Amino acid sequence: MIIMEMKNSRAIKFNLNNGLASNVESTKRMLSEMEGMYRDNETLKEMIKEKNILIYEFYQLDIPKEEGHLAYGTTILYPGKVGNEYFMTKGHFHSILNTAEVYYCLRGHGYLLMENPEGNTEIQEMTPGISVYVPPKYAHRTINISDKEPLISFFAFRADAGHDYKTIETKGFRKIIIENNGSPIIMDNPKWK
Numbered sequence: 001m002i003i004m005e006m007k008n009s010r011a012i013k014f015n016l017n018n019g020l021a022s023n024v025e026s027t028k029r030m031l032s033e034m035e036g037m038y039r040d041n042e043t044l045k046e047m048i049k050e051k052n053i054l055i056y057e058f059y060q061l062d063i064p065k066e067e068g069h070l071a072y073g074t075t076i077l078y079p080g081k082v083g084n085e086y087f088m089t090k091g092h093f094h095s096i097l098n099t100a101e102v103y104y105c106l107r108g109h110g111y112l113l114m115e116n117p118e119g120n121t122e123i124q125e126m127t128p129g130i131s132v133y134v135p136p137k138y139a140h141r142t143i144n145i146s147d148k149e150p151l152i153s154f155f156a157f158r159a160d161a162g163h164d165y166k167t168i169e170t171k172g173f174r175k176i177i178i179e180n181n182g183s184p185i186i187m188d189n190p191k192w193k
């Protein structure tokens with residue numbers, strides 16, 4: 001066995017079953033933080049009143065937010081729906097818009113929804129083993145279409161890219177994914193501004 005002090009490199013184990021890293025605290029998003037993001041906000045409010053559950057969690061590791069570094073981690077998006085709209089992450093643009101991201105699906109079944117400021121929408125299905133390249137300038141959000149399994153993905157992006165959540169919180173994505181007769185369909189977001 002090699003014994004050596006590691007000053008700069010890192011190794012973190014992410015559990016393939018639950019997506020979590022032990023000894024590192026995840027950032028948690030509760031249902032109440034999704035107010036206004038779903039088509040059926042009334043149902044969302046009722047659900048929050050009943051129980052404000054954890055909808056997803058992800059890692060923001062202590063990688064320097066500087067040029068040359070890569071930020072990475074996992075996102076664990078739990079199954080569920082608000083009305084007939086699947087649980088999803090808030091989604092964001094990067095503050096440095098012209099920066100890409102890579103996702104790798106470890107578990108579950110869902111979609112990666114992407115949209116650029118010019119209005120082009122792209123969508124990629126995520127199942128274990130699928131990697132998805134999110135091109136520069138595209139906002140991105142994951143959507144879990146399973147009714148029982150978490151959607152777990154690994155991501156990596158330029159560490160200084162930053163997050164612009166505000167644009168999506170204000171405008172929404174142009175498209176949403178809902179369940180229709182037991183299957184996912186994509187439709188125009190009636191709340192899009």
Ligand code: NI
Pocket residue numbers: 092093094101140157
């Ligand atoms: Ni991102």
